[in-house]
Amino acid sequence: MRTKPQPTSAPLDTATHAWRGATPRALMGEDPDLRAAYRLCRRTTQHHDPGIYALVQLMPAILRPACWALWAAASVLDDLVDQPDVEPAQRAARVEAWTRALKHDLAVGTSTDPIRYALVDAAGRWRLDLSSLQGAMARARDEAHGLRFTDWAEWRAWCNEELVPWVDQVRQLLERAGAPMTLRLDRQADYEQFIDGTQLTDILTDLSTDLADGLLLLPQETLERFPGAEADLVQGRWSPAVAALVAELTTLARRRVTRPAMTRGMHPGAANVLDTAADLMRAQLDAIEAAGPTLLTRPPRPSVAARTRVLVPARLRSALAWSLTPLTVPAPRPPAVGVSDPGPAAEDTGLRLPPPHPDGVRPPRIAADQMPSHVAVIMDGNGRWAEQRGLPRHEGHHAGTGAVYEMVYGALEIGLRHLTLYTFSTENWKRGTEEITSILRAVQHELDEGALRDLDVRQRWSGRPDKLPEDLVHALRREEHRTRTRTGLTLTVCINYGGRDEITRTAAALAKAALEGEVDPHLLDEEDFARHLPHPDMPDVDLLWRTGNEQRTSNFLPWHATYAELYFTPGYWPDNDRRDLWQAITEYSRRRRRHGGAPDPLASPENDRPSPQVQPAPRH
Numbered sequence: 001m002r003t004k005p006q007p008t009s010a011p012l013d014t015a016t017h018a019w020r021g022a023t024p025r026a027l028m029g030e031d032p033d034l035r036a037a038y039r040l041c042r043r044t045t046q047h048h049d050p051g052i053y054a055l056v057q058l059m060p061a062i063l064r065p066a067c068w069a070l071w072a073a074a075s076v077l078d079d080l081v082d083q084p085d086v087e088p089a090q091r092a093a094r095v096e097a098w099t100r101a102l103k104h105d106l107a108v109g110t111s112t113d114p115i116r117y118a119l120v121d122a123a124g125r126w127r128l129d130l131s132s133l134q135g136a137m138a139r140a141r142d143e144a145h146g147l148r149f150t151d152w153a154e155w156r157a158w159c160n161e162e163l164v165p166w167v168d169q170v171r172q173l174l175e176r177a178g179a180p181m182t183l184r185l186d187r188q189a190d191y192e193q194f195i196d197g198t199q200l201t202d203i204l205t206d207l208s209t210d211l212a213d214g215l216l217l218l219p220q221e222t223l224e225r226f227p228g229a230e231a232d233l234v235q236g237r238w239s240p241a242v243a244a245l246v247a248e249l250t251t252l253a254r255r256r257v258t259r260p261a262m263t264r265g266m267h268p269g270a271a272n273v274l275d276t277a278a279d280l281m282r283a284q285l286d287a288i289e290a291a292g293p294t295l296l297t298r299p300p301r302p303s304v305a306a307r308t309r310v311l312v313p314a315r316l317r318s319a320l321a322w323s324l325t326p327l328t329v330p331a332p333r334p335p336a337v338g339v340s341d342p343g344p345a346a347e348d349t350g351l352r353l354p355p356p357h358p359d360g361v362r363p364p365r366i367a368a369d370q371m372p373s374h375v376a377v378i379m380d381g382n383g384r385w386a387e388q389r390g391l392p393r394h395e396g397h398h399a400g401t402g403a404v405y406e407m408v409y410g411a412l413e414i415g416l417r418h419l420t421l422y423t424f425s426t427e428n429w430k431r432g433t434e435e436i437t438s439i440l441r442a443v444q445h446e447l448d449e450g451a452l453r454d455l456d457v458r459q460r461w462s463g464r465p466d467k468l469p470e471d472l473v474h475a476l477r478r479e480e481h482r483t484r485t486r487t488g489l490t491l492t493v494c495i496n497y498g499g500r501d502e503i504t505r506t507a508a509a510l511a512k513a514a515l516e517g518e519v520d521p522h523l524l525d526e527e528d529f530a531r532h533l534p535h536p537d538m539p540d541v542d543l544l545w546r547t548g549n550e551q552r553t554s555n556f557l558p559w560h561a562t563y564a565e566l567y568f569t570p571g572y573w574p575d576n577d578r579r580d581l582w583q584a585i586t587e588y589s590r591r592r593r594r595h596g597g598a599p600d601p602l603a604s605p606e607n608d609r610p611s612p613q614v615q616p617a618p619r620h
């Protein structure tokens, strides 16, 4: 997102970098319990992963407490997963209980558990969106049941869900502080390779402990190329096959973490963190190579001298880089999000800002607690728009793409986190072949053009692959992959999507998990169900908007939209632009949501609220 934190009211003078000498109180808050919680997180990080701890020390001091909180939370989850003496189902239940408690604590803004307390504070202070961590936490739970990968693609998918969301939180922190770790577009592939290499290095390091736990986190396709290696590993035997396998994987990991151009153009402080991580990984790989047979008995560690060679110059670089950088410090609880500030200059981030509206209109200011997180849109009326003009229906679909771009720009400008667009339903196959082909071709064309690719938009696709042209499925997955590290808007396009189909597929996934003994049907609850949805990290819909003068939901997001505020507008989809999205959000901000509770007697009557001003869009 291109919004900057609100100007600080914290006792830190960013202009003079006074944070560098800031007291723990300034860095971690006034509450002594909170400071103790952060200190515990620091110790936990240091104890659990000295390498990560050393990297956090390269972050600006003001961001370190939040990093400790994140890593301490990751460590707790790791520990819950790695409990060899506890039954897998029980480990999974513990991970889930912790995750559920975190969700509750985030909602109430505090916690009785010190690590969660620090994490809740860090999330509020830096406006972190922790929803992307839910997938990683669900992974941690599934991991408790044991993992197996057929090929590198499967391995990579796991690796991405496991590690990337945590790294993305750190990237969010740097961005909030005004020193984004933004990769140039042409360096995304390097970053992906780097993440793979990091994960592979970790797996090689922990080979002995994982094997003791019954885990072998390597893809079958590689294990099979070294006949006998898997059996030898499982029995803890260092054979020529194992030695050859380890040598190949070490070389592969080294190649992947060695990406000298990855940080080109990045802020030097942020680049230093990533470059040092790569140096530490290479030192770790040296230790793995030197370990030989002992790799199967204990995790190898680089020598103190090797670590010092990396860390001493890195600390000097870090001190210099951050001393030259004025950082932005947010107030403990920012009063509002919304009015877009261009934020870091586009040329610094490698990402483009949305083009302004031709009339120069700007989004209304919406208070943070009245802003929806997730807006879902049924973009209806393309056909009638065309018919009204005597044009063929496909012209209406073509005109509708312009409105799609407008909504994305408007969402970025107002600071919306999730926008989901209904593009083609499982029922739309009932239309004529010509119309279906024109709709799907238009989507393919827009994906290939890549007009959203250099905005801060994470693109996702929800729907069934079958019946869709192969090229389209490929293009949808390609864009998902290309944009997966973006932290601004998550844009989900629903293509060949049906709500009942989604529910049916989820029920099938649950039935399979039950058959495999992973879930107990007697104990199933809504959260179990949600975790088996095709996109478990999609948040509930706050606002469901349908254009085109129809008042129905047409099989759209039945699970997520059960408590959505509904909003129907008469205009046909192609006539809408970003102002209509802002108007929808403004209308939402005036609604009183109860979720089944009683009305709040102290709440002001609806119309007493000052309403943000949005210029109405002209109707055609």
Ligand code: IPE
Pocket: 379, 380, 381, 382, 383, 384, 385, 423, 424, 425, 428, 439, 548
């Ligand atoms: C919505 O517009 C787009 C799709 C369903 C693909 P329609 O094509 O349904 O437009 P109307 O409802 O016929 O006007």
Ligand code: IPE
Pocket: 378, 379, 380, 381, 422, 423, 424, 425, 427, 428, 550, 552, 554
């Ligand atoms: C819903 O619109 C589907 C999309 C917008 C993609 P439809 O036009 O297909 O819905 P119905 O037929 O009016 O319910």
Ligand code: MG
Pocket: 380, 381, 382, 548
């Ligand atoms: Mg329609």
